[in-house]
């Protein structure tokens with residue numbers, strides 16, 4: 672079954688708790704987009720918000736760090752209750768060390784690649800991560816259009832997992848809707864992040880079902 676991770680980036684922040692409760696029963700993870708105004712041109716959520724939403728849901732909090740020097744903040748996100756912490760390859764010169772830092776805090780480590788980054792850049796650490804996140808937009812904002820050229824990377828990650836018996840989930844983030852969800856799942860995606868396709872709709876249950884309908 673394909674997992675769904677609603678991205679709260681597109682939720683109404685004035686009533687974030689209610690927004691999370693509104694998707695809680697139909698989702699698998701809650702995706703939390705952390706931006707620092709340096710790695711990406713936007714500023715969003717810090718550990719305080721993760722700590723505040725932790726008691727709202729029993730779903731795993733899937734924290735996507737779009738920040739420079741993530742190793743300085745990983746302990747605070749772990750303490751706040753993150754279950755998965757993903758770091759960008761492009762932000763981590765010592766990627767293996769950063770992945771190990773996350774695991775040592777008993778949090779599942781993930782690695783993220785931007786649309787312009789090839790899978791080859793993360794091949795050496797694929798055996799060490801629990802999640803690989805393929806960006807299908809340039810990170811920084813919700814509501815952008817899906818970049819189709821990233822789809823071959825999902826296929827490649829799927830093939831590498833089979834070949835080497837790796838254990839990661841393949842997650843896709845950016846521009847996921849009813850149409851692009853199908854393309855991602857056909858290519859081998861296990862987890863779909865969707866922000867605007869869920870939170871910009873009035874009926875969130877229906878929005879999630881329309882993404883997952885007809886998917887395996």
Ligand SMILES: O=C(CO)[C@H](O)[C@H](O)COP(=O)(O)O
Pocket residue numbers: 678680681702704735737808809810811812813814815844845846847864865866867868
């Ligand atoms: O990481 C992100 C942006 O950097 C978000 O998770 C992503 O953009 C979700 O929004 P949408 O589904 O509207 O594209």
Ligand SMILES: [Fe+2]
Pocket residue numbers: 678702703704735844864
């Ligand atoms: Fe994200």
